[in-house]
Amino acid sequence: MKHVVTLMAVAAFALVPTATSAAAAPTEGGFSSYLRGVKAGFNSRTWTDQNSDAVNTAIHLRYCVIDEDSSITPELVVRLWRERFGPDQKVGTDKLYRCAGRGERKSWGRVPSGKYHFEVRSVNGGDSLHVSTRANGVVVAF
Template identity: 40%
Template sequence: MNAKNRRMARGLVTGAVLLGFAAATPAFAEGSWTSYITGWTPGKESRRWTDNNTDAASTSVSFSGCSSDGGTGFRQAGLKLWKDVFGPDDDQGTKSNTCNSVYWGDKASGKYYFELWSVTSGGQLSVNSVTTRY
């Protein structure tokens, strides 16, 4: 193989490797928002968001800096994900958040929100940072 052909082959291999790295980059969630919670009681709802389902990202809610008014401190919060539809909203399931992240999987397109379903130890929940990804 002459020098010109070797350079061309090397260029093709380098290009293929770089293209492979570009294709291997992780997929990011379609959207997210960050907020906080102060003095929530069961039945309180988050803001609503629209998931256009343009990706395969799991819908998640992450808490950090959690506290409750119970004598034993915060242990967990039950969060129920709802799909906002005409008529009764569609229950997407309840997860126990222990001041970490909970996941509901890749959801169909639509409008969603979560509800504080329960608080273990106390009746009010406060969270320094709430991040919702979808």
């Protein structure tokens, strides 16, 4: 069951094709995107990991700022969920302290095949709907 939170602000999460090069290691999948107006409780799009390669499931956030004060680098708590019939299964939760500039990457290792999404659990230590963040670079690899 996907967790849904009604937000007063619009959170954008657009899909942009991922560029690959001949020198890159083969991966099953991934996508690049961005976040806008994201608050605690935001859920990403869902992706399917068939676990057909040796690539870890990871999220890389870059160029993050707080919408209300762009001089503040946000501290985000991100949780990876495995979707299933009934309640979704929590895979893991981690903090991203350094997502400004080149950003920060968090990996959950190899995960079983299934459908996944990530949730922004908190922004700067709180679950307040009064603070929002944006990231100009989001890369999910699986």
